Amino acid sequence: MSANLPTATGSFGEKPTLTFPDGGAPADLQVKVLSQGTGSLVEAGDDLEVNYLGQSWGGHVFDNSYDRGSSITFPIGVGAVIGGWDEGLVGQAIGSRVLLSIPSHLGYGDRGVPQAGIKGGDTLVFVVDIIDSRGA
Numbered sequence: 335m336s337a338n339l340p341t342a343t344g345s346f347g348e349k350p351t352l353t354f355p356d357g358g359a360p361a362d363l364q365v366k367v368l369s370q371g372t373g374s375l376v377e378a379g380d381d382l383e384v385n386y387l388g389q390s391w392g393g394h395v396f397d398n399s400y401d402r403g404s405s406i407t408f409p410i411g412v413g414a415v416i417g418g419w420d421e422g423l424v425g426q427a428i429g430s431r432v433l434l435s436i437p438s439h440l441g442y443g444d445r446g447v448p449q450a451g452i453k454g455g456d457t458l459v460f461v462v463d464i465i466d467s468r469g470a
Contacts, residue, residue, distance in 0.1 A: 338355040373467075438456055
């Protein structure tokens with residue numbers, strides 16, 4: 335049985351809007367491929383280029399790259415980003431749109447990120463468009 339996950343509007347490259355289900359957030363990391371890419375698979379240690387939207391479970395959007403009009407690039411699978419991204423994005427195909435529901439222990443934990451409006455213990459939901467992945 336799969337967890338009750340938010341739904342996301344839009345297709346790859348378009349800013350999504352999330353709609354949350356009734357009930358609480360899943361306790362564990364949930365990864366749902368919304369549209370499957372046809373590129374090579376992301377490997378740990380790659381420099382990953384993505385567009386993304388991040389929202390706290392049932393709460394507000396705290397960050398998104400679509401409004402800025404520029405993607406971000408970062409090393410994946412090596413602890414440079416929150417654990418939920420490292421675990422959820424390694425092994426995905428370039429060109430995929432992936433929804434991640436990240437419990438706080440794989441996100442920002444009990445501290446949160448107050449300046450971004452992320453409270454301690456918040457479950458975070460991201461829609462991530464995987465644009466490119468380059469081997470180190």
